[in-house]
Amino acid sequence: MSSRRRGRRARQAGWNAVGLAVFVVMVFPVFWMISTAFKSNDQIVSLSPTWFPLHPTLVHFRDAIHRPYFWTDVRNSLIVVSVTVAISIVLAFLAAVALARYRFGGRKLFVVLVIGIQMLPQAGLIIPLYVVLARYHQVNALTGVIVTYMTFVLPFSVWTLRGFLLGIPKELEEAAMVDGSTRLGVFIKILLPLMGPGLVATSVFAFITTWNEYIFARVLLNDQSKQTITVWLSYFLGSSRHTDWGALMAASTLTAIPVVVFFLLVQRRIAFGLTAGAVRG
Amino acid sequence: MAAAAETTLLRSRRRRRFWGRALRGSIPYGLILPVLVVIGVILGYPLYWLAKLSTERYGLFELIRRAGVSVGLDNYRSVLHDSIFWHTLLRTVVFAAVNVTLTIVFGTLLALLLVRVSTVVRLVVSSGLVLVWSMPVVVAVQIWYWMTNFQNGVVNYVLTQLHVGNFFQHDWYATTFSQLSLVTLLIVWGALPFVVITLYAGLAQVPHDLVEAAEVDGARPWRIFLDITLPILRPILLILTSLSIIWDFGVFTQPYLLIGQSKITSGNYLMSIYLFEEGYFKSDFGRGAAISILMLLIVAVLSVVYVRKMVRIGETQ
Numbered sequence: 001m002s003s004r005r006r007g008r009r010a011r012q013a014g015w016n017a018v019g020l021a022v023f024v025v026m027v028f029p030v031f032w033m034i035s036t037a038f039k040s041n042d043q044i045v046s047l048s049p050t051w052f053p054l055h056p057t058l059v060h061f062r063d064a065i066h067r068p069y070f071w072t073d074v075r076n077s078l079i080v081v082s083v084t085v086a087i088s089i090v091l092a093f094l095a096a097v098a099l100a101r102y103r104f105g106g107r108k109l110f111v112v113l114v115i116g117i118q119m120l121p122q123a124g125l126i127i128p129l130y131v132v133l134a135r136y137h138q139v140n141a142l143t144g145v146i147v148t149y150m151t152f153v154l155p156f157s158v159w160t161l162r163g164f165l166l167g168i169p170k171e172l173e174e175a176a177m178v179d180g181s182t183r184l185g186v187f188i189k190i191l192l193p194l195m196g197p198g199l200v201a202t203s204v205f206a207f208i209t210t211w212n213e214y215i216f217a218r219v220l221l222n223d224q225s226k227q228t229i230t231v232w233l234s235y236f237l238g239s240s241r242h243t244d245w246g247a248l249m250a251a252s253t254l255t256a257i258p259v260v261v262f263f264l265l266v267q268r269r270i271a272f273g274l275t276a277g278a279v280r281g
Numbered sequence: 282m283a284a285a286a287e288t289t290l291l292r293s294r295r296r297r298r299f300w301g302r303a304l305r306g307s308i309p310y311g312l313i314l315p316v317l318v319v320i321g322v323i324l325g326y327p328l329y330w331l332a333k334l335s336t337e338r339y340g341l342f343e344l345i346r347r348a349g350v351s352v353g354l355d356n357y358r359s360v361l362h363d364s365i366f367w368h369t370l371l372r373t374v375v376f377a378a379v380n381v382t383l384t385i386v387f388g389t390l391l392a393l394l395l396v397r398v399s400t401v402v403r404l405v406v407s408s409g410l411v412l413v414w415s416m417p418v419v420v421a422v423q424i425w426y427w428m429t430n431f432q433n434g435v436v437n438y439v440l441t442q443l444h445v446g447n448f449f450q451h452d453w454y455a456t457t458f459s460q461l462s463l464v465t466l467l468i469v470w471g472a473l474p475f476v477v478i479t480l481y482a483g484l485a486q487v488p489h490d491l492v493e494a495a496e497v498d499g500a501r502p503w504r505i506f507l508d509i510t511l512p513i514l515r516p517i518l519l520i521l522t523s524l525s526i527i528w529d530f531g532v533f534t535q536p537y538l539l540i541g542q543s544k545i546t547s548g549n550y551l552m553s554i555y556l557f558e559e560g561y562f563k564s565d566f567g568r569g570a571a572i573s574i575l576m577l578l579i580v581a582v583l584s585v586v587y588v589r590k591m592v593r594i595g596e597t598q
Contacts, residue, residue, distance in 0.1 A: 121531025123553035
């Protein structure tokens with residue numbers, strides 16, 4: 001018996017070791033980014049790298065934020081993200097209520113539309129969006145990017161919010177209706193407060209996808225003062241022959257920070273929404 | 282007289298009831314209307330333009346003149362007779378198949394591993410996965426580019442130290458195979474957290490007593506996996522696989538930025554990049570539109586399974 005238990009313990013230790021090895025391999029790139037960002041230049045280009053920064057320095061971060069257009073493009077990203085998310089969440093919430101609470105003709109068609117749009121490859125849409133937006137002088141304008149982003153934030157938000165709504169028992173609303181509340185009253189007094197966490201989680205996730213978006217921003221925004229932060233970061237290396245790896249990693253860290261913070265906040269809540277077919281990888 | 286008044290009253294009440302019901306019936310339509318309008322305008326209109334553009338000669342000159350020249354199906358003919366298109370299609374299919382297989386196989390293995398490790402290790406590993414999951418794609422590309430840099434990339438250093446071979450100043454961007462392998466690693470690395478965490482959640486539904494009973498009966502782990510675990514995971518695996526197929530077939534950011542604009546040639550095109558270079562970069566919007574439509578058709582066929590499954594889920598709840 002004891003040998004069997006010992007065998008089981010040895011096996012458990014083995015699995016744990018494999019698990020930790022997986023952790024090291026998976027997390028290493030992120031660790032390497034942060035570590036590089038804090039290293040001194042001669043430590044970065046050394047042919048036998050050290051794992052940790054010997055004398056941590058903020059010089060690369062200072063360099064990154066003083067690069068041209070960093071703050072302008074951060075501001076652009078924030079504008080695009082907040083306007084897209086604000087409009088999308090309001091409109092998507094209404095549609096989600098319809099899907100979760102009403103049966104109506106054409107409902108299935110609407111579901112097909114919501115799911116189907118999320119499957120469209122973004123690259124397949126760049127040509128017509130570019131041409132149409134150019135005709136209305138919306139290339140190099142943040143409004144053009146905002147309406148474009150709504151095409152994929154809306155369906156994703158409708159579907160996720162619908163999932164959250166289904167988690168709220170209908171009986172609560174029915175009871176309030178029996179007590180003489182109007183539909184609008186039920187909506188404001190019961191549904192909205194209960195949906196708080198779901199609305200926050202969906203907004204944050206919409207924030208992350210919009211902040212991370214690259215291809216549409218790359219195609220629709222050519223003017224450096226109009227770009228978003230992901231496009232700014234993608235051009236960071238530019239054509240310089242001496243690559244400033246420290247500054248690149250510091251800039252990457254800065255771009256990732258808001259996403260990581262938000263992501264850790266809502267990851268648990270949103271995980272099931274993702275299974276329901278949402279965000280692109 | 283009284284009878285007539287009564288009928289009008291009745292009729293008006295019935296009419297009011299009719300309008301009340303119609304109003305209530307129209308509520309869901311009112312609720313979905315804003316979304317429909319927005320999608321109709323900013324997606325429907327461009328899609329109409331996409332179809333129109335694909336039958337026109339439409340370059341920079343036409344963009345400024347704001348009118349294309351109709352050429353019938355010439356754009357499609359040109360694309361379908363382009364050997365680069367067919368090579369790109371084949372390369373993309375193989376590339377997507379490799380990516381999806383690696384993602385799903387490693388995802389399943391890691392999810393099964395998560396069940397077997399101790400609670401502390403599970404917490405450590407899953408936090409690491411969430412951290413990786415949260416990396417923006419453009420950031421991930423920059424990290425990988427730095428790690429695989431030929432002069433002082435850490436990958437070359439580690440491989441040399443581990444005696445895998447002499448990788449001193451090895452250039453990972455020298456051949457198409459090597460470039461696309463790096464892109465694959467990057468994509469699988471980025472996709473694993475979502476797949477592992479979703480599958481791990483699915484594994485919670487596997488009945489413990491059933492597995493234990495099978496173990497007592499002396500069933501081999503492999504048989505337990507095939508006969509008990511796999512059937513329960515099958516619906517989740519189906520969703521994850523079809524999602525991965527669609528994403529990996531249309532992937533753009535990772536290959537475009539990691540390989541880098543200067544090293545992209547017709548010899549390492551993937552479908553999205555082919556479309557970007559031929560349509561957008563060369564400002565040949567008409568031909569680009571034809572490529573887009575062909576690509577959208579392929580993806581539409583690929584997504585049928587997934588969309589049908591999701592709609593069924595949407596209908597039953």
